[in-house]
Amino acid sequence: MIPAAKPIIGDEEREAVDRVLRSGMLAQGPEVKAFEEEFSAHVGGRHCVAMNSGTSALHLGFIAAGIKPGDEVIVPSFSFAATANSVVLAGGVPIFADIDPKTFNMDPDHAQSLITKKTKAIMPVHLYGHIAAMDRYEEMAAKHGLHLIEDAAQGHLASLNGRNSGEFGIVASFSFYPTKNMTAGEGGMVVTDNAEVARTLRLLRNQGQEIRYQNEIIGFNTRMTDIHAAIGRVQLAKLPGWTKQRQENAAYLDANLKGVITPYLAPGTTHSYHQYTIRIPGGDAAKRDAFMSKIGEKGVGSGVYYPTPIHRLPSFKLDLNLPETELVIKECLSLPVHPSLTKDELKTIVEVVNEVAATL
Numbered sequence: 001m002i003p004a005a006k007p008i009i010g011d012e013e014r015e016a017v018d019r020v021l022r023s024g025m026l027a028q029g030p031e032v033k034a035f036e037e038e039f040s041a042h043v044g045g046r047h048c049v050a051m052n053s054g055t056s057a058l059h060l061g062f063i064a065a066g067i068k069p070g071d072e073v074i075v076p077s078f079s080f081a082a083t084a085n086s087v088v089l090a091g092g093v094p095i096f097a098d099i100d101p102k103t104f105n106m107d108p109d110h111a112q113s114l115i116t117k118k119t120k121a122i123m124p125v126h127l128y129g130h131i132a133a134m135d136r137y138e139e140m141a142a143k144h145g146l147h148l149i150e151d152a153a154q155g156h157l158a159s160l161n162g163r164n165s166g167e168f169g170i171v172a173s174f175s176f177y178p179t180k181n182m183t184a185g186e187g188g189m190v191v192t193d194n195a196e197v198a199r200t201l202r203l204l205r206n207q208g209q210e211i212r213y214q215n216e217i218i219g220f221n222t223r224m225t226d227i228h229a230a231i232g233r234v235q236l237a238k239l240p241g242w243t244k245q246r247q248e249n250a251a252y253l254d255a256n257l258k259g260v261i262t263p264y265l266a267p268g269t270t271h272s273y274h275q276y277t278i279r280i281p282g283g284d285a286a287k288r289d290a291f292m293s294k295i296g297e298k299g300v301g302s303g304v305y306y307p308t309p310i311h312r313l314p315s316f317k318l319d320l321n322l323p324e325t326e327l328v329i330k331e332c333l334s335l336p337v338h339p340s341l342t343k344d345e346l347k348t349i350v351e352v353v354n355e356v357a358a359t360l
């Protein structure tokens with residue numbers, strides 16, 4: 001079976017972990033600092049603050065950006081639950097917008113229509129590695145006096161007009177969960193161009209203290225360990241090459257798949273293909289599910305990200321009308337695109353998908 005996702009862990013990661021274990025200093029220290037500095041080079045030299053997860057990065061990012069109880073934050077419903085959970089954890093209220101079915105990302109026009117007096121921030125998600133319409137959101141945020149925040153958990157090295165994800169919002173949050181384009185085991189990174197916000201994030205992550213036992217504010221413990229940072233540093237060095245490989249794999253699939261809707265690339269963007277997501281037209285989830293089990297029987301793994309929009313999860317249970325989200329949720333599935341795919345595996349994916357698509 002060709003798996004839908006596959007973390008790549010090699011000798012360098014093992015040696016890096018061993019180096020930290022031998023040093024005897026395991027908690028946040030020099031590896032975390034070096035990881036932050038190295039990450040900064042990929043986000044226009046912005047401040048970087050490492051966390052123990054992408055969810056912590058989002059949560060503390062909202063607090064540091066000044067989200068207060070009752071503030072509304074516009075987010076897409078077609079995303080991972082952490083996108084909206086983190087708004088609620090910071091005391092805010094997620095307002096769910098529909099998507100543009102071409103890019104799978106939040107629809108800027110619908111997001112704009114949801115702005116009220118209570119709106120404090122807009123947080124697009126760079127879903128599957130396709131950067132959101134950040135030029136539109138920058139304009140909107142400036143016009144309405146809102147914070148622009150990026151959920152870049154899936155957006156490592158995705159870009160728009162030469163600017164990488166992480167270079168747009170007052171804060172942007174990345175994830176290093178094992179299935180993401182690079183991993184630290186677990187982990188996250190908050191990126192900001194604001195020195196004051198960066199300092200607040202460093203305080204929030206460490207019990208509100210910069211100097212030990214001189215706690216300035218109420219904080220959390222969401223520190224990253226040096227063990228995780230050591231893995232992250234090795235993976236970060238490999239990320240540009242892996243991203244290029246994902247793009248080449250995607251280009252091969254784009255050129256050869258037939259009978260399915262392949263991913264769209266908006267003008268001016270580079271896609272980092274966290275997922276390679278296709279659509280089975282017809283708005284029929286049973287047809288999509290049958291397609292997935294047939295390609296699975298022939299050895300091609302796939303996944304649905306996400307089978308339920310966030311607003312309909314038991315944790316939110318909201319009755320909203322988001323027609324494009326509801327349509328795409330029935331049609332989408334993600335095929336393997338990870339950088340360790342061989343030429344033979346890519347050929348197999350094309351043969352199997354085209355064969356099954358021809359019987360639809």
Ligand SMILES: *Cc1c(COP(=O)(O)O)cnc(C)c1O
Binds near residue numbers: 053079080
């Ligand atoms: C993975 C992910 C997160 C959360 O990151 P964790 O590191 O798993 O906490 C948040 N938002 C999106 C869109 C994600 O894909």
